[in-house]
Amino acid sequence: MEAASVSVRAPEKRQRKPRSGAISMRARLAVASRVFAALIGGYLLTALTSICLAQFLPLARAEAVVLAMTLSFLVYLPAVLWCFACGTAWRAWLGLLLPSAVLAAIYAGARWLL
């Protein structure tokens, strides 16, 4: 198990290091960003997944909705893990918002076409 320090890799050049041991403001913001990405972006992606599942599952309406909601948390989990496993905080957001946009587009397309 790791120590208490945050490990966030940033591709850009590191700024001047503050007092040894202290965590820079930049690092703190990056972590906070990842947390928000997990919380908000993760919820968005999960909700859109459940919406699409409810729309496209070949089941009776109520059954599709129930199954969609039941399975949705299986999406929230990797979404959260992704936010902390990926390289940068930006990638955390991107990795959630991009698929969300795709799902939203698919759903919108289905609603307009059908």
Added chain:
Amino acid sequence: MLLATLLCYIGFTALCLSMNRHYEDLTGRPFSAVRGQALRFSGWAALLVSLWIALVSQSLGQALVQWFAALMSSAVLLVFVMSYRPGLALSLAGIGVLLCPVAAFLQLLA
């Protein structure tokens, strides 16, 4: 469920013994790869047979719930007994093996 539970405990004991470090701690004898393989096979076999026994004796839902309960209970029992009284852990497995035919008989009667 008694038979299934006994087999879970026996299976886990076998799987535990199939590991180098535990074999030597529990038996005091040197480990051998062949023995390890045999133990691993019998361990998994015992667990699968216990699942099958649970499934044939009751409805799917009840069987799975009770089997997982037996699985978790026997694992916890083994690990904690083993850590304080390794000999006892092995003896329990031995007793379990002896009780299996009795449990099987009782199950067939029911």
Added chain:
Amino acid sequence: MAWVHTWAGLTFGWLLFAIFLTGTLSYFKNEITQWAQPEITPHEVSSADGVNRAQQWLGENAPDAKRWFIRLPDERSPELGVSWSPAKGGFEEQPLDSLTGTAVKARESMGGEFFYRFHFQLQMPYPWGRWLASLAAMVMFVALISGIITHKKIFKEFFTFRPRKGQRTWLDGHNAVAVLVLPFHLMITYSSLVIFMTMIMPLSILTTYGKNTQGFFDDLFPAFKTAPASPDRAPLASIAPMLDVAADKWPGSRVGLITVNNPGSANASVTLTRHGADHIPHEPGTALVFDGVSGELKNESNMGAASLMLAGGLYGLHMGHFAAPLLRWLYFLAGIGGTAMIGTGLVIWLGKRRLKHAKAGVLPFELRLVEMLNVASMSGLMLAVVSFFWANRLLPVSFTGRSDWEVRAFFCVWGVALLHAFARVFFRDGRSAWREQLTVAASLYCLLPVLDMATAGGYLLASLKQGNLTLAALDLTALATGVFLAWGAFRFRGQGKTVIASKLAPAVQEAR
């Protein structure tokens, strides 16, 4: 990934410990209620007699209600439970004596229901407590999976537990209760999300049903769709014969909840659902609907669709209504295991970082804060729980608001424990905080059976004579808990030693 596990575990660990502990107690909530209201004695009453008495009482005392609810006594709950939705709104309940059909004369107490409601509502106003509990559940799920991913030697160390090795033992213990009971932990955590999914993930309902969200619930539970009361009045048919029809339709299963919709009006209906103890999935959609005036079976719905059985199955597994005594104890022990998993995690989090500051001799503020919260959320909560039981036995048997005072005792003691933890951790040391709280808790738990015999001994003996072991079992469990806490307090005796190990063992060890 380890970072996620340790920080998610820390930030939500204190709350999750409380949720898990009170949730674990909830598996015996009916038994706790029996102990808390020992005046209610079980009687052998046929279901027909029981429902007749309930119907009579409701007809006399709640004739204008919109809905009546009747729960017959069973092996875990001796009272005849009636409740209703008054015309003016809200919800009221009154347990009845199953033999006389009159209101029970028992001390007012929430009993086990207090712990049950706390564990998913957290004593916060609706719906905030549920949202926070759901958030905690999601964090728990993340902590579980990240823990599995982080535990690289999960198979190699599956059977490993090395006692008497300080921090290593704590970690082995944490891993053992986590991995060996993992199926339970995963089931409990995921199912808790499913239970609240219509609240926390509702968008798919809105996108498929639009504004008509009630349509979603009507599709799922057609038996519970009821029209508003018709202005014409008509006497309600006897419910007892309906139970016979149910016994016929559901062989091997009793009736669980009897709901009377619009009692006394011409379009009254009676809905019966199956008793939770007789099947695993939570199936409110499987119901029989009877015409309330003629008594005839109008409708029979069966919730059999696979997706509904998946969700219902998870719900039912979480609740454990179906569990017979042995399995129920295993549920309880597994819950204790989960609670211990969280508790050991919190201790390890602090223990690792404390080692780094061992040389300095002084803990930084943040770590003291964590220590204070560890003490308050674990031994403090144990104190609060036992105080609820002490309050139940010490408070006078009848005064209004008695039930609220039992709850207040719980929170006051918890608050005092927090203050004590603060005082000790910041002005002396964490060891004394643990030692003192565990000692007091151990004493209160061990003395609970004595208190019970002194204040309610008559009920205890009467129950034993009847062959009902519930009250005694609770007292004995309290005693066992007290012994365990006493052992814990004993481990914290003295000043403690921080040993900087020799060259042979470079890790800094702390004797406990």
